[in-house]
Amino acid sequence: MKKTFTKIETYFTEDSLSSFLKCSYDHLYNYHYSFGKWIRNYILSEKELFHMFQSVGITQIDDMSNFLILLFYMEQHTKLFYNPQ
Numbered sequence: 004m005k006k007t008f009t010k011i012e013t014y015f016t017e018d019s020l021s022s023f024l025k026c027s028y029d030h031l032y033n034y035h036y037s038f039g040k041w042i043r044n045y046i047l048s049e050k051e052l053f054h055m056f057q058s059v060g061i062t063q064i065d066d067m068s069n070f071l072i073l074l075f076y077m078e079q080h081t082k083l084f085y086n087p088q
Contacts, residue, residue, distance in 0.1 A: 004074070007052060011075050014041055024079055031072055039068040046071065 015023065026033065043064050047053050056067045 008075055008078055034072055042068040042071050
């Protein structure tokens with residue numbers, strides 16, 4: 004997953020990552036059609052990751068991208084918590 008997060012980080016500029024992190028958890032759905040679409044087109048095209056999701060019962064690509072958005076959001080907030088600027 005760390006390799007995936009490194010790729011996901013390339014989607015953001017410094018300002019857009021800051022805006023993403025300021026978004027509340029309840030409003031992450033707002034990223035479905037932009038960031039989520041990018042994840043579906045560029046990250047989930049990697050068959051290994053796609054098949055990993057399927058193997059644990061996540062079969063819908065929208066669910067996969069939403070899950071990755073949430074995991075990335077949590078991972079970035081964890082980094083901030085343990086390494087405050």
